[in-house]
Amino acid sequence: MRSVLYVLTTLSVIGLAFWAYRENYATQESLSKTDKLYSDIRTAYARLAILKAEWAYLNRPDRLRDLADINFDSLGLLPLRSDQFGRVDEVAYPAAPLLDIANSIEVSGTLGDDEEQFP
Amino acid sequence: MTRIPLRPLARILPARAAGQSPEDIERENRTVRHEEMRDHARQRAEGRLLVLGVFFFFAFAVVGVRMGLLATSEPVEPRASARGAAISAARADIVDRKGRLLATNLETRALYAQPPLMVDPIAAARGLVAIFPELDEKKLVKDFSGKRKFLWVKKKISPEQMQAVHDIGDPGLLFAPREMRLYPNGSLAAHVLGGASFGKEGVHAAEVIGVAGVEKYFDDYLRDPANGQKPLELSLDLTVQAAAERVLYGGMKIMNAKGATSVLMDVRTGEVISVVSLPDFDPNTRPPAPVTGDQSDSPLFNRSVQGVYELGSALKIFAAVQAVDLGIVTPSTMIDTSGPMRVGGANIGEFQGKNYGKLSVSDIIVKSSNRGTGRLALQIGAERQQEFLKSLGFFEPTPFEIIEARSGKPLWPKRWTELSTVTISYGHGMSTSPMRLAAAYASIANGGYRVEPTILKQDSASLGERVIGEAAAKSAREMLRAVVTRGTASMGEVPGYAVGGKTGTADKPKPGGGYYEDKIIATFAAMFPAYDPKYVLVVTLDEPVETSGDKPRRTAGWTSVPVAAEMIGRIAPLLGLRPTVEPVPLADITLTRSN
Numbered sequence: 120m121r122s123v124l125y126v127l128t129t130l131s132v133i134g135l136a137f138w139a140y141r142e143n144y145a146t147q148e149s150l151s152k153t154d155k156l157y158s159d160i161r162t163a164y165a166r167l168a169i170l171k172a173e174w175a176y177l178n179r180p181d182r183l184r185d186l187a188d189i190n191f192d193s194l195g196l197l198p199l200r201s202d203q204f205g206r207v208d209e210v211a212y213p214a215a216p217l218l219d220i221a222n223s224i225e226v227s228g229t230l231g232d233d234e235e236q237f238p
Numbered sequence: 239m240t241r242i243p244l245r246p247l248a249r250i251l252p253a254r255a256a257g258q259s260p261e262d263i264e265r266e267n268r269t270v271r272h273e274e275m276r277d278h279a280r281q282r283a284e285g286r287l288l289v290l291g292v293f294f295f296f297a298f299a300v301v302g303v304r305m306g307l308l309a310t311s312e313p314v315e316p317r318a319s320a321r322g323a324a325i326s327a328a329r330a331d332i333v334d335r336k337g338r339l340l341a342t343n344l345e346t347r348a349l350y351a352q353p354p355l356m357v358d359p360i361a362a363a364r365g366l367v368a369i370f371p372e373l374d375e376k377k378l379v380k381d382f383s384g385k386r387k388f389l390w391v392k393k394k395i396s397p398e399q400m401q402a403v404h405d406i407g408d409p410g411l412l413f414a415p416r417e418m419r420l421y422p423n424g425s426l427a428a429h430v431l432g433g434a435s436f437g438k439e440g441v442h443a444a445e446v447i448g449v450a451g452v453e454k455y456f457d458d459y460l461r462d463p464a465n466g467q468k469p470l471e472l473s474l475d476l477t478v479q480a481a482a483e484r485v486l487y488g489g490m491k492i493m494n495a496k497g498a499t500s501v502l503m504d505v506r507t508g509e510v511i512s513v514v515s516l517p518d519f520d521p522n523t524r525p526p527a528p529v530t531g532d533q534s535d536s537p538l539f540n541r542s543v544q545g546v547y548e549l550g551s552a553l554k555i556f557a558a559v560q561a562v563d564l565g566i567v568t569p570s571t572m573i574d575t576s577g578p579m580r581v582g583g584a585n586i587g588e589f590q591g592k593n594y595g596k597l598s599v600s601d602i603i604v605k606s607s608n609r610g611t612g613r614l615a616l617q618i619g620a621e622r623q624q625e626f627l628k629s630l631g632f633f634e635p636t637p638f639e640i641i642e643a644r645s646g647k648p649l650w651p652k653r654w655t656e657l658s659t660v661t662i663s664y665g666h667g668m669s670t671s672p673m674r675l676a677a678a679y680a681s682i683a684n685g686g687y688r689v690e691p692t693i694l695k696q697d698s699a700s701l702g703e704r705v706i707g708e709a710a711a712k713s714a715r716e717m718l719r720a721v722v723t724r725g726t727a728s729m730g731e732v733p734g735y736a737v738g739g740k741t742g743t744a745d746k747p748k749p750g751g752g753y754y755e756d757k758i759i760a761t762f763a764a765m766f767p768a769y770d771p772k773y774v775l776v777v778t779l780d781e782p783v784e785t786s787g788d789k790p791r792r793t794a795g796w797t798s799v800p801v802a803a804e805m806i807g808r809i810a811p812l813l814g815l816r817p818t819v820e821p822v823p824l825a826d827i828t829l830t831r832s833n
Contacts, residue, residue, distance in 0.1 A: 165345055168328075175339035175422035180480030198481070198808060201734045201817040 244268055328417055329446050330460045331469035332431065332453075334476045335509075335695045341431055341453070341521075343446070344420040347400050347413040349392040350441070353382045356410030365406035366391065369399055382410075393436065394418050414441045419453075421521045427479050429515045429540040430472070430640060430693060433524035449524065450538070452693060454641040471695040473509035478502065481808045482512040489801030490516055490779065495760075497534075497780035499541035500805065501673050501691075505680040505771050506699040508689035510638070511813070513673070515541040543636045543643040546669040547778065550794075551726075552742030552763045553665035553675075554611045555714055558603050559682060560626045561614045563710035569600040569717060575610035582657030586612050589743075589793075603717040603740065604725035608664045615663030620654050623663070629705045630678040630688065636671050639693045646671045665742055672761070676776040679763045682718070683771035686711040719768035730764060730799045732806045734817020738771070739764030739802070741794035746781070757781050760794035762802045766810065767818065773810075777802040 187196040244267045250260045332341040356362055359382035367375040370392060381389055394416060395403070403411055419434035432451020436444045445461070448454035456470055482500055490498040502512040519525055519537040528536045534545060561567045575594045579586040586609050588594065594607050602610030615623055627633065633650060636643045649669040651658045661667040673691055680689045686706035706714075718738035722730045726741045742761035745753035761778045765771035782797035783790045791797070810817075 168342060169344065171339060172342045172344055172420055172422055175342070176420075178338075179423045180426065180477065181424060184480075184484075199811045201732075201807065201811050203811065204816045 242267060242271065244271070328466055329419065329434075330462075330465045330467075332460075332472060333469045334472055334474045334479075335511075336475065337469075337471075338476045339422055340427060340472065340474070340476070341419060341421050341434075343417045346394050346396070346416050346418045348390065348416045348439075348444070349395050349400075349403060350388065350390050350412055350414055351382060352388055352410050352412060353384070353386055354410070356382055356408055358408065359383045359410070362406055362408040362411060365408075366403070366411075369402045369406075390439070412441075414444075416444055417446055419446055419522075423476070423480075424522070425518050425520045426476070426483065427474055427513075428518045428521050429542070429642070430474060430513060431521050432640065433521040435524075450642065451521075451640045455639050472693050473504075473507075473511060473695045474513075474693070475511050475812070478809050478812050479512040479514070481812060482805055483514050483516075483518075485805040485808050486514050486777070486801065487516055489777075489798075489804065490782075493779055493782035493784055493797045493801065495779040495782035495797070497541055498778065498801075499545065499672050499780075500775065500777045500802075501542050501676040502809065503676045503680055503689075503691060503774045505683040505689070505765065505774055506701065507696040508677065508680065508692050508700060509696050510673075510691050510693055511773070512809070513542050513693075515539070515545075540640070540642045540646075541672065541778065541780070543638050543640065543671050543673045544646040545778075545780075546646055546648055546671050547759045547761075548666050548669050548744040548747065549672070549675055549761045549763075549778070550665040550742030550744030550759065551606045551608075551611075552740050552761045552776075553668075554603055554606060554663065555682065555718060555740050556627065556630070556678065557611045557614045557618065557623070557663040558599055558717060559706055559710050559714040560618055560623070561599065562713050563707045564618065564622070566617050567599050567614065569713045570598045572596050572598055573602060573610050573613055575602065575607045575613070577609060579609045579612065581612065581616070581660045582655055584657055586660060600713075600717045600720060604720050606721075606726050606741065611663045612660035615659045616656070618659075620656065620659040623659055624654055626705070627662075627668075629703075630681060631674060631690070632668065632670050632678065636673045636677075636691060638673055638691050643673075646673075648674065665744060672776045672778045675761070675763055676774050679765060679774045679776065681705055682711050682714045683765040683774050684711075715765070715768050715771065718765065722764075722768075726793075726795045727762060727764075727799045729795065730762065730803045730806075732766070732803050732810070735806055735810050735815065736767040736769060736818065737764050737803065737806055738766070738768030739775075739799075741799060743792065743794045756790075756792070758792050760792065760798040762794050762798040764802055764806065766806055767815070772815065773813065775802055775806060777805065 187194065190196075244264045245260060246263075246267075249263050253260055253263055328343045331339060331343075334340055351362075353359060360379055363375050363378035363382055366378060367373050373391070378391075391411075392399075395413075400413060403413075416436075421428075421431055421433075430451050432448060432453040434446050434448050434453050437447040438445050448457040448460065452470065452472065453460065459465055460470060482502060486498050486500050489495075497516060499515045500512070501510060501514075503510050517537040525537065527533075527538055533539055534541075539545070562569060567573070573596070575588075575597050577585075577587065577593060588608050589606065594601075594605055594610070597605060597607055597610055599610075599614070601607075602614070618626075631637075633648055635645070635647050648671070650662070651667055658667050677689055677691045681687060684701060685708050686704050688702035688705045689700065690702065692700075715738055718740055719736065720738075721727050721740050722737050727737075727739055730737050730739055739762055742759075742763070744759045744761070745755075746757040746759055747753055759778060759780060760782050761776065763774070763776045765774045777798045779794075779798045779801065783792055784796045785791075
């Protein structure tokens with residue numbers, strides 16, 4: 120009985136050791152995976168920061184103003200002025216659609232000599 | 239262990255036969271046994287001590303080795319602990335009130351050299367000078383072939399330059415990663431942003447530190463890694479700031495001024511929407527501070543907070559509003575402004591020696607009468623005047639969150655005589671910054687509450703204690719509106735925005751005492767729309783001259799008022815303020831009805 124216990128204990132120790140070994144390697148793999156992900160995120164953030172900086176640089180007011188001046192012929196952009204505010208009632212209603220011209224009824228004509236007009 | 243009997247028969251029997259005492263044998267054996275037992279016990283004890291000693295030795299050795307390893311190795315972040323905030327440890331960005339970038343970081347490289355690793359120092363030096371013409375070839379050759387082991391060559395280089403240095407192909411030329419501060423909008427809001435430079439520099443990294451403006455004031459916040467993803471939100475509006483800078487620059491050139499400043503402030507929150515000081519600079523390449531000459535002529539000088547000027551008649555409204563608030567007068571009370579008026583041995587005169595006769599309090603402001611304001615101030619009295627000006631904050635440096643604001647200390651007379659009371663009532667004898675003046679006008683505009691100017695975006699109104707009564711503030715706004723409709727600031731009318739404001743023309747004091755004849759500071763402090771003010775605008779021009787007429791005109795009404803009017807016309811629509819008169823009828827639009 121005792122020897123069975125010994126054997127079982129030994130086996131369980133071996134089993135646990137194997138499990139711990141695998142867990143250790145699994146953990147290390149996940150850690151290096153997260154490290155890589157983090158470095159990817161960092162790279163992405165760095166790229167994002169550069170893109171943002173470039174966007175801000177390309178949209179700086181001086182440049183936009185110069186571009187608006189250069190392209191004035193095609194765009195006609197001017198600084199916003201107070202008279203550009205409008206009211207809703209200044210916007211025209213859409214034009215009423217024309218009626219279809221079909222099955223037209225003649226409503227005018229000339230009376231014959233023997234015809235008389237009824238009200 | 240074999241146990242020897244104490245009285246072995248084999249010895250007892252012969253001993254008895256020989257007549258010896260068996261007790262002796264027993265005693266002898268007992269002694270032997272005791273000695274054996276003692277030896278054994280001692281051996282065990284020694285063994286235990288040894289084991290214990292070895293155990294302690296290894297335990298301490300492990301601790302010692304670990305400590306040694308920790309002390310000698312590079313510190314590493316624990317790999318498995320929770321993180322995420324540490325993804326970006328860069329200096330936080332600065333954005334405007336709508337989230338547009340004002341300052342950010344850019345990855346770049348620094349170039350350094352390790353002469354011992356160099357293959358051909360002379361060729362390397364020649365190659366470097368070809369890429370960077372500003373370097374001195376002789377000095378580089380001397381550094382590279384001398385005893386130096388390490389030197390920085392360039393602090394910031396572009397990717398193209400880095401490639402060119404790579405192409406030299408010398409193993410002694412190395413690159414260090416750097417984060418540099420970038421201000422994508424160039425000189426826009428330069429005085430607010432300030433600038434940044436490198437602090438401690440290492441091969442792997444260098445710290446970026448703010449040297450001026452908000453960069454320095456909020457250095458701790460910006461450097462805190464926990465704030466890496468949380469940009470600093472300023473109250474500035476990029477488009478408004480750009481428009482204000484452009485208008486003010488044009489105005490400064492047309493009016494031949496040597497400097498100009500403008501402050502646009504929200505009257506309820508104290509948020510500064512735009513603050514301009516000209517001439518300005520590019521924070522990307524911040525010029526060094528001048529070591530000689532007048533600091534106030536340097537582009538680094540921030541006129542809006544560091545420049546303390548006698549702002550002249552723009553302060554008259556405070557005498558009037560206090561007199562009305564105290565119930566001494568009403569806006570329609572008639573005051574005799576005719577001369578002569580002598581106070582403390584000095585003669586108080588009007589602009590160009592005019593004499594306005596009897597004027598109502600409202601007309602004193604409209605016509606900007608020195609004697610009228612002086613008489614109001616005398617009725618108020620020095621003590622109450624001082625208290626009132628103090629409650630508006632005129633005696634403190636502007637509490638504005640840029641580092642330069644602390645140096646803009648206001649000046650006022652130590653001995654507050656009756657003459658001081660009179661001259662200060664019309665803005666002479668006390669110097670203050672345009673930013674402070676804007677905050678004081680905001681108190682009139684918001685119905686009488688003190689506000690402190692701030693550069694940080696606010697979520698809600700931050701009104702301070704009440705300093706002016708509601709009714710007095712309202713009548714002051716009506717007076718200021720009248721200044722524009724029929725007074726000294728008639729060029730300040732902007733259709734649709736009901737501008738109210740007060741001009742101020744003050745002679746510049748000479749450094750040695752006295753005043754210049756033809757150098758003035760022209761100020762226009764305005765609020766719009768006057769019946770329900772949302773914003774306060776202060777425009778100050780330094781030594782302007784308007785030369786379109788027969789003789790040069792310098793008064794604020796001819797110089798800073800038109801500039802301010804143009805500025806309001808440009809920025810009010812950007813601020814989303816709708817003009818309150820009928821818009822100009824547009825051609826080609828007809829109102830139709832569909833029935």
